[in-house]
Amino acid sequence: MIDSKFFYQQAIALAAVGEDIYQRGWVPATSGNFSARLNANSAIVTASGKHKGQLSPTDFIAVDLTGKPISDGKPSAETELHTRLYQRFPEIGAVLHCHSPVVTVISKALPQAQAITLADYELIKAFDGFDTHASSLDIPIFENTQDITALAAESDRYLTAQAHCPGYLIRGHGVYCWGKDLNSCMRNLEALDFLLHCELELLRLAR
Numbered sequence: 428m429i430d431s432k433f434f435y436q437q438a439i440a441l442a443a444v445g446e447d448i449y450q451r452g453w454v455p456a457t458s459g460n461f462s463a464r465l466n467a468n469s470a471i472v473t474a475s476g477k478h479k480g481q482l483s484p485t486d487f488i489a490v491d492l493t494g495k496p497i498s499d500g501k502p503s504a505e506t507e508l509h510t511r512l513y514q515r516f517p518e519i520g521a522v523l524h525c526h527s528p529v530v531t532v533i534s535k536a537l538p539q540a541q542a543i544t545l546a547d548y549e550l551i552k553a554f555d556g557f558d559t560h561a562s563s564l565d566i567p568i569f570e571n572t573q574d575i576t577a578l579a580a581e582s583d584r585y586l587t588a589q590a591h592c593p594g595y596l597i598r599g600h601g602v603y604c605w606g607k608d609l610n611s612c613m614r615n616l617e618a619l620d621f622l623l624h625c626e627l628e629l630l631r632l633a634r
């Protein structure tokens with residue numbers, strides 16, 4: 428049973444975040460998708476193919492945690508990547524997927540890398556579970572594919588042993604990032620984009 432008032436509130440909050448993210452240049456040309464948990468068994472996700480900077484409450488679909496729609500409309504083509512995360516981490520409340528230039532380019536700049544290690548950055552403390560700069564965090568990179576079911580399974584296998592991982596990259600595609608609610612998800616996304624930007628600058632300086 429969908430709580431329509433909560434659906435609407437979550438949709439309004441995600442639409443506002445979408446506008447912000449679009450203004451940052453992180454979801455060009457209808458790319459990206461966003462979701463928020465409704466309850467233990469369902470979430471709302473953006474409809475497929477919409478402009479993510481101009482979303483309205485009718486641009487969201489309720490899905491169960493297998494990714495099956497439980498309200499009218501066509502959910503994001505990448506819905507299973509969201510719902511796997513809600514299954515894996517019962518404590519998370521929101522997932523944001525973006526195509527910022529930094530997250531798209533860095534995995535291509537490191538074509539052999541299966542992860543990027545973020546270490547000795549003060550901003551690592553923005554992520555839940557980190558309380559000192561003297562920490563290190565691996566952000567995995569998965570190869571891009573149109574087989575979303577396979578990618579959902581691959582990312583889930585990796586995350587089995589990674590309780591504090593706040594996001595992953597898909598090579599040449601973008602980033603998936605999550606958090607306990609929409610605000611912390613946005614904070615994680617902002618921190619991840621900043622730290623990966625730093626890594627990209629370091630790569631440029633080393634050339």
Ligand SMILES: CSC[C@@H](O)[C@@H](O)C(=O)COP(=O)(O)O
Binds near residue numbers: 473
């Ligand atoms: C506009 S191409 C990008 C898509 O292939 C996809 O990666 C994406 O992020 C948006 O897909 P969507 O189905 O709108 O959620």
Ligand SMILES: [Zn+2]
Binds near residue numbers: 460526
């Ligand atoms: Zn995408």
